Amino acid sequence: MSNKPLYSLHPEAIIGSNVVIGAFATIAKNVVIGDNTIIHPHAVIMDGARIGTNCEIYPGAVIAGKPQDLKFNGEETICEIGNYTTIRECVTINRGTIAKGKTIVGNHCLIMAYVHIAHDCKLNDYVIVGNASQLAGEVEVDDYAILSGAVLVHQFTRIGKHVMIQGGSRLGKDVPPYITAGRDPISYSGVNVVGLRRRGFSNDQIGNIQEIFRILYQSGLNNSEAVKQIEAKIPDSEDKEIVLSFIRESQRGIIRGYLE
Helix, strand or coil: CCCCCCEEEECEEEEECCCCCCCCCECCCCCCCCECCEEEECCCCCCCCCECCCCCCCCCEEEEEEECCCCCCCCCCCCEEECCEEECCCEEEECCCCCCCEEECCCCCCCCCCEEEECCCEECCEECCCCEECCCCEECCCCCCCEEECCCEECCCCCCCCCCCCCCCECCCCCCCCCEECCCCCCEEEEEHHHHHHHCCCHHHHHHHHHHHHHHHHHCCCCHHHHHHHHHHHHCCHHHHHHHHHHHHHCCCCEECCCC
């Protein structure tokens, strides 16, 4: 009986300590995999993958596939996966293009089955993406955001931290931090109070955040006028600055308030 392993591992790939590689997995040349990571059977880790420590990549996942973007011309780019991140069955995460050079999925993320994350996306830490959600190119998702199943995200869209997105939503506008969003078309549904409490936000913090979004979405003011009201009426805090900076920096505009 042959002792040859059943997986395909390029001899120039850099593999850390205690890495487990399942049968029929494929690991290409320009790959780095950190300590204690598990690569399940039939996973494909392609050129440009940089996978951190204590990750788990499930069967059928393809990490660092070439971008599905016509401007890609074979340049050397990467797909960076942080530490303690789980990538479930049949997920596809493309590497970057010349636009940004890398696709990033941060630390402690959970990417559920059949998710697609396109070129040059950036997902920060503790992000959860539900089954079959699809993220187009250069999408940004901030810390602790949760996308439920089958969410479709247009290219260049930004999703703020501590956001919760309803399953089946279609996003073409930016979603400000700290809120829940749903309905069709996508719109503001309230502050993500449950999520904020779970992450240690005080009642005073949550109250101030609720007042920020009351002014932004329920006062009848346009966004510019609402920002001025928030600046004048809400006590200065990190949360206030995070929301205002997000609105000011939005290129696509933010999602609208809910209309009965």
